[in-house]
Amino acid sequence: MANGRFISYLRVSTDRQGRSGLGLEAQRSAVTDYLNGGAWTLVAEVVEVESGANSERPELAGALALCRAHRATLVVAKLDRLARDAHFLLGLSKAGVDFVACDMPSANRMTVGIMAVVAEEERRMISARTKAALAAAKARGQVLGGFRGRTGTAEDAAKARAARGRNADAQAEALAPILARIDPNGTASLRTVAAALAAENVPTPSGRGTWTPTAVARLRARLAPTS
The missing domain is CATH 3.40.50.1390 (Resolvase, N-terminal catalytic domain)
Known part of the structure; x- marks a missing residue:
């Protein structure tokens, strides 16, 4: 359960x-x-x-x-x-x-x-076999390459952007309670809030790097109510 x-x-x-x-x-x-x-x-x-x-x-x-x-x-x-x-x-x-x-x-x-070690080895072996097969095909005079599949459409790109936006919104909402506790009135400077988040080891929305005033500004903007 x-x-x-x-x-x-x-x-x-x-x-x-x-x-x-x-x-x-x-x-x-x-x-x-x-x-x-x-x-x-x-x-x-x-x-x-x-x-x-x-x-x-x-x-x-x-x-x-x-x-x-x-x-x-x-x-x-x-x-x-x-x-x-x-x-x-x-x-x-x-x-x-x-x-x-x-x-x-x-x-x-x-x-x-353990799975990761096995996966990495499998990936290496698959890559080696693929390269060997391509080399053999080229040696036989076979023409390699050419278009396979389809190119992404504007709709595909729009859906991908929408998915990224939804995820960014979810990450911002998850951080909202922490931001409200650190800066309940929303009057602290961006630099002060960034330093407080870094001091508490709160991960950035991307999970990479450290908090900066710009990152705090983006977080506030995403959490700001829309009219």
């Missing part, structure tokens, strides 16, 4: 994956089913729209930062789908954040550390 505060992290390669069993709705349903019952609070849902081939996970960094800020547990729907993503697994292993995978609730930091 789930108890405590949670940050959910969902990832898809494209918005079109929502039509498959690995899409956002399926992952969201798995998280809901896992949390059903008990005394729990889902502080925020963080969505990453990113190719599995890309090792950068800015939204994952943000989710881990939220977990540290709220002393929350990271919950993911399917660890087995990400078991070959070494960057993801190492991020979990080194983040110092408690986590749970709905499809593998017994997994722990040591488990994902």
Whole structure:
């Protein structure tokens, strides 16, 4: 039975994956089913729209930062789908954040550390085999390259921007109680607030770098009510 505060992290390669069993709705349903019952609070849902081939996970960094800020547990729907993503697994292993995978609730930091080592080796071996196959094909005179798939559309870009905006809003809302405690009247200088956040080791919204007056100004702007 789930108890405590949670940050959910969902990832898809494209918005079109929502039509498959690995899409956002399926992952969201798995998280809901896992949390059903008990005394729990889902502080925020963080969505990453990113190719599995890309090792950068800015939204994952943000989710881990939220977990540290709220002393929350990271919950993911399917660890087995990400078991070959070494960057993801190492991020979990080194983040110092408690986590749970709905499809593998017994997994722990040591488990994902071992998975990460295996994933990195598998990735290296796959890369080596691919390069060897391409070299052999080229030696046979086969023409390589050419367009595969499709280019991103304006709609794809708009959806990606919207997803990033929603995640940024969620991260800002998660930090709002801390900001209200540090600066209840909203009159402290940006530099003062930045120093206070840094002194308390509150992660920045991106999970990288340190708090600056500019970062505080952006946080205030995102939290400001719209007319």
